[in-house]
Amino acid sequence: MTSPSGKDETSRYVLPKIARIPINRCNLSADIIGSLTFQEHPTNIHIDGVDSLYKELFQRLDLLRSKEERSQLFLDYVDVMFSLNNLEIAGYNADKKHRKKATFLKMARGWSFDPDGREAAVLKGWAQSRFGLVPRFHISRIETPDCEAYLKYQEMRSAGIYNTNAVDGQLDLLFSFSQYELKRRYKDKTHITLYRGVNNINQYELIDKTDKRERVILLNNLNSFTDNKDRAEEFGDYILQADIPITKIIFFHNLLPTMLNGESEYVALGGLCKVKQIW
Numbered sequence: 001m002t003s004p005s006g007k008d009e010t011s012r013y014v015l016p017k018i019a020r021i022p023i024n025r026c027n028l029s030a031d032i033i034g035s036l037t038f039q040e041h042p043t044n045i046h047i048d049g050v051d052s053l054y055k056e057l058f059q060r061l062d063l064l065r066s067k068e069e070r071s072q073l074f075l076d077y078v079d080v081m082f083s084l085n086n087l088e089i090a091g092y093n094a095d096k097k098h099r100k101k102a103t104f105l106k107m108a109r110g111w112s113f114d115p116d117g118r119e120a121a122v123l124k125g126w127a128q129s130r131f132g133l134v135p136r137f138h139i140s141r142i143e144t145p146d147c148e149a150y151l152k153y154q155e156m157r158s159a160g161i162y163n164t165n166a167v168d169g170q171l172d173l174l175f176s177f178s179q180y181e182l183k184r185r186y187k188d189k190t191h192i193t194l195y196r197g198v199n200n201i202n203q204y205e206l207i208d209k210t211d212k213r214e215r216v217i218l219l220n221n222l223n224s225f226t227d228n229k230d231r232a233e234e235f236g237d238y239i240l241q242a243d244i245p246i247t248k249i250i251f252f253h254n255l256l257p258t259m260l261n262g263e264s265e266y267v268a269l270g271g272l273c274k275v276k277q278i279w
Contacts, residue, residue, distance in 0.1 A: 013208065015271055019218060021132045023132065025130045026131055030132025033271060038245065039272065039274060042190055042245030043247065044179075045247050067184075074256070078170060103167070106119060107119045107167065108123075108267075112265065118156045123222055125157035126168050126171045127269060133270055135220055136205065136221065136270070137149075139152060139153075174251055183246070192244055194225035195239055196224070196226070197233055197234065197235030197236030197240075198240060217272075218273075219270030221270045223267070224267055231264050233279070238279060241277075242275045244268050251266075253265045
């Protein structure tokens with residue numbers, strides 16, 4: 001988006017302070033990740049320590065040609081690394097309350113069933129911690145850090161992560177694997193055109209309306225999209241189209257077997273986003 005003078009006009013849109021925190025755990029600040037400039041000119045996002053800690057995994061993935069083999073290797077690696085099938089090693093005690101099935105897959109499936117549920121709160125909390133993007137909606141609009149909606153989100157997040165086996169660490173690895181796969185599958189592509197069905201076009205915080213169909217909005221810190229326009233029609237009376245940076249996609253429907261099957265779903269980071277209403 002450039003002016004006649006050649007200046008990048010996206011820089012005049014600033015991510016509101018209420019939608020970000022000053023500290024995160026990745027290589028870019030929240031105001032950069034959530035900016036409109038980032039949507040148009042994305043770069044790689046790396047969660048602190050993941051590349052070096054799991055270097056061996058990605059070296060082994062490089063040797064595999066099929067996505068099915070890579071998916072299985074990833075699942076096996078996470079299973080061993082986090083002792084998902086041997087939780088006694090990770091400290092599981094049958095006499096104590098321990099949510100041993102609360103894995104990254106459970107969180108992803110929970111999101112698909114209910115983006116305002118407990119698992120979704122865990123995912124939004126993880127995104128807030130790692131990328132510094134604060135949720136704008138969970139069950140209801142989040143207006144301030146001390147409003148009822150934000151406190152409810154924090155309560156659900158705490159309940160969802162309590163006594164689990166390093167779920168945040170599992171999600172770190174899921175995001176990094178997702179980024180690895182997207183780069184292999186899409187080669188030199190930087191964006192994917194995705195769609196979102198909504199019932200109320202005004203449910204999002206409007207930053208600017210650039211013309212009759214295009215607008216700049218503030219998304220939630222995590223959002224579901226689909227690459228199937230017909231599928232988007234099933235979720236609302238209006239369809240929004242957006243070019244989403246590949247580097248903002250957390251996970252997607254055919255990343256792993258049984259993950260979000262049939263939904264054609266992509267879960268992406270939010271922030272400022274230029275969208276086009278196509279229906």
